Amino acid sequence: MKFEKALVTGGAGFIGSHLVEELVKNNVKVLVVDNLLTGKKSNIDKLENVEVIYDDLGSDESLKIIETFNPDICFHLAAQSSVVISVEDPLLDFEHNLLQPIKLLQKLMITDCKKFVFSSSGGTIFGEPNVIPTSEKDYAGEPASPYGVAKKKLNEFIMLMLDNQKMSYSILNLANVYGPRQDPHGEAGVMSIFTGKMLNNEIPIVYGDGKQTRDYIFVTDVVSALIKSSEIDENLFLNIGTSKETTVNELVSLIGSITSWEGQPDYKPQREGELLRSVLNNEKAKKSLDWEPEYNLNRGIEELVNWFKSE
Numbered sequence: 001m002k003f004e005k006a007l008v009t010g011g012a013g014f015i016g017s018h019l020v021e022e023l024v025k026n027n028v029k030v031l032v033v034d035n036l037l038t039g040k041k042s043n044i045d046k047l048e049n050v051e052v053i054y055d056d057l058g059s060d061e062s063l064k065i066i067e068t069f070n071p072d073i074c075f076h077l078a079a080q081s082s083v084v085i086s087v088e089d090p091l092l093d094f095e096h097n098l099l100q101p102i103k104l105l106q107k108l109m110i111t112d113c114k115k116f117v118f119s120s121s122g123g124t125i126f127g128e129p130n131v132i133p134t135s136e137k138d139y140a141g142e143p144a145s146p147y148g149v150a151k152k153k154l155n156e157f158i159m160l161m162l163d164n165q166k167m168s169y170s171i172l173n174l175a176n177v178y179g180p181r182q183d184p185h186g187e188a189g190v191m192s193i194f195t196g197k198m199l200n201n202e203i204p205i206v207y208g209d210g211k212q213t214r215d216y217i218f219v220t221d222v223v224s225a226l227i228k229s230s231e232i233d234e235n236l237f238l239n240i241g242t243s244k245e246t247t248v249n250e251l252v253s254l255i256g257s258i259t260s261w262e263g264q265p266d267y268k269p270q271r272e273g274e275l276l277r278s279v280l281n282n283e284k285a286k287k288s289l290d291w292e293p294e295y296n297l298n299r300g301i302e303e304l305v306n307w308f309k310s311e
């Protein structure tokens with residue numbers, strides 16, 4: 001890897017802990033800052049060569065330690081990561097998803113940090129898409145949740161604040177990420193929720209008619225995109241998804257067949273503000289990063305099911 005010292009915010013969370021694991025494997029010295037809002041100590045406490053601050057990334061104490069650590073690169077994954085909670089408590093969302101990250105950016109700009117890699121959200125920063133799969137230039141309409149607003153605004157702050165600075169940025173608009181260690185209450189928790197329920201022989205709930213679509217990408221593929229994007233000096237704004245659309249009903253039957261679950265889901269009324277279709281065109285990322293997703297849904301779900309069984 002091109003860098004020696006990495007700051008990972010949200011490193012005790014689902015995606016963050018997979019990234020930290022990969023960095024450590026490559027002998028990178030890592031500083032994690034995580035306030036355990038949704039993260040878990042057990043996700044990273046067995047890893048060596050990792051310094052951890054369990055605190056808000058925007059606290060005076062954390063910012064002081066970050067300045068002293070003087071990272072070569074920052075992977076910013078910390079977030080209040082639930083769309084539903086952002087609707088219930090917009091102030092909490094604003095605090096963690098916009099205010100504290102801006103404090104972090106200001107601090108990093110006075111260190112030697114050369115790259116800021118942000119995990120933004122491809123499924124929430126715009127409205128119902130007109131073009132499927134949706135490319136970076138097809139984004140249309142406004143976000144339907146405080147979570148989406150904060151992610152979109154942070155994208156804009158990063159572009160403004162880092163324009164022509166010595167620290168460049170990679171903004172990665174992630175699709176619905178899934179894999180081991182995902183908290184079932186998170187943004188794409190449906191995969192974990194369904195798998196957990198089916199393995200326990202319980203009935204999963206589907207909101208709406210199950211025909212709504214999403215773009216599900218396995219966490220290992222996201223980690224490789226994060227790392228590849230960190231090694232490119234230019235500013236990047238990329239979709240990280242699979243370009244493949246999957247309905248919730250298809251997901252139920254796929255997970256059902258892999259877990260040998262037989263039955264029908266419990267259909268409940270559709271939730272307000274949910275997009276009907278969401279799938280990201282990944283052509284630009286493929287070219288810019290020389291990257292492509294290696295996991296199809298079958299392989300990813302099999303790994304997820306094996307992880308559930310081993311837990």
Ligand SMILES: NC(=O)c1ccc[n+]([C@@H]2O[C@H](COP(=O)([O-])OP(=O)(O)OC[C@H]3O[C@@H](n4cnc5c(N)ncnc54)[C@H](O)[C@@H]3O)[C@@H](O)[C@H]2O)c1
Pocket residue numbers: 009010011012013014015016033034035036037038039040055056057058076077078079080081095096100119120121122173174175176177178183186187188
């Ligand atoms: N999982 C997905 O499908 C998905 C999709 C698009 C974008 N993202 C984004 O990717 C990032 C990682 O998501 P995840 O699924 O791993 O979620 P996660 O909830 O598992 O991880 C977020 C981590 O940030 C920590 N955190 C929250 N606020 C903090 C703060 N102020 N200071 C320090 N730590 C803080 C939490 O404790 C948690 O460990 C998030 O920014 C999320 O919005 C995720």
